[in-house]
Amino acid sequence: MSVDQATVRRVAKLARIKLKEENVARLEGELNSILHWIEQLNEVDVTGVEPMTSVVSVKMKMRKDLVTDGSYPGEVVANAPAKEDDYFLVPKVIE
Amino acid sequence: MSNLTSLTIAKAREGLRRKEFSALELTEAYIAEIEKSRILNAYIVETPGKAREMAKASDARLAKGTAGALEGIPLGIKDLFATKGVxxxxxxxxxxxxxxxYESTITENLWRDGAVMLGKLNMDEFAMGSSNETSYYGNVINPWRRHNSNAALVPGGSSGGSASAVAAHICAAATATDTGGSIRQPAAFTGTVGIKPTYGRCSRWGVVAFASSLDQAGPIARDVRDAAIMLKSMASVDPKDTTSVDLPVPDYEAAIGKSIKGLRVGIPKEYRADGMSPEIETLWNTGAKWLKEQGAEIVEISLPHTKYALPAYYIVAPAEASSNLARYDGVRYGLRVPGNDIVDMYENSRAAGFGPEVQRRIMIGTYVLSAGYYDAYYVRAQKIRTLIKRDFDKAWSKVDVVLTPATPSPAFAPGEISDPVQMYLNDIFTVTVNMAGLPGIAVPAGVSKDGLPLGLQLIGKPFDEETLFQTAAVIEQMAGSYKAPQWW
Known part of the structure; x- marks a missing residue:
């Protein structure tokens, strides 16, 4: 499988990365060279093989459903590029 | 005082206990050396004020007799670890x-044991790279150079700052992380010892996530004993990380010096990849010979899916990265580049904030997870991962540990490798270990024809780091230690 320039633009949109038009052709080439290299995986017979979900065979740990952390909104927003009181500020999203 | 920086952790620990010097004197010696070594670009942030404060507190505890396992030992911290206020x-x-x-669990463990923070270390951006050329803060320089050459070499990556700083003796040891080889490859390039423990041994809490099912932290140190001392403090059972495994942390140092008589060492035939350089092959054969001389049994084994590990990794890791890095949107932290609306702001911030390699991997990850491709790429890669782990599970019935080269070549020059796939091939010997969640250690074992360090890798059973330290110590004893001649 290979990608064309329209796919490169679509994937960038999905990834929320603004592409400069002059970079589209370069990325098309780079992504295709990686994807072609990955294609050797098609040689492997994976019939009946379960996909891996965890490398170590342990049972998922459960914790008590209790509040153990929180109540410091000032710290939560401390690194925000824009904030007001204890809220993150973003451009208007609802008219 | 600068000879204090030549002490290993084990020796510095002795000197501090015997009051031959204070923790503050030791820290001051490192601070002075760091200032003289800025050309290496290993540290991106130096924290001398914090280091002095921590060293004074260590001296107080040493005086009171309440010293921890790493009391007064000055360390460098990879920029991937959350350090409160830094x-x-x-x-x-x-x-x-x-x-x-907040503080990452691993650094919290180190400070609990009395270690001193010297600063934050350079690395490839988001740990994506094999040469430390993708950092926003510029390339790291390897303290090693080829014979009769002044040309700079890369320290490997992604933990290039950690490896360079340890090799240059501008920290006693460093924290590092390894998703596909990022501890072991730079360790091999700099003549240092690096161990990636079993997945789940060290808490990932507070470590910036790259590929969560592969990421694992570990130390880079000057010798095997120091690596064992570091891992003992870094490892823990952490309720804040559900993948942290409930097993007590053993005394790794106790494994060093134990005989390897009767140990079964596997040599995987698939690692004799086409075009393996003769000097790497010789190094590998020499390592096997040393272990045999010390009483180990050398057994040829087969790990048939080895060649598929790297391409499968370049589906799994970018897929997880594209998901983990979705959080960088310019809203809650970091860079914000304004736009016409909120989506435009996200796109501008991410385009300006991520470097080319990170953007490439996010794009690959987004593509392989997108509708219609998920089964063909991601699910297939995870099935191949099952097969890779199965290969090792079978091998463990025949052998106790596996010996391989750590890297396909010694350190190269910045700019020498520009093709992404060629760069990815640096991890060809290390990446299977991450795919199977196993522990792996890189230990210096010789030098190239140009006088550059070369490393061997030992791969162990899950949570059997002790056998790795035991065996690596034998290789180290036979190979000796390596120190870059100081030119800076």
């Missing part, structure tokens, strides 16, 4: 200005 940005522009309000 620059933590994964060497990415997208995390501009970020100073966490």
């Amino acid at each position: 620059h933590t940005q994964a060497c990415s522009h997208v995390l501009d200005g970020f100073k966490p309000t």
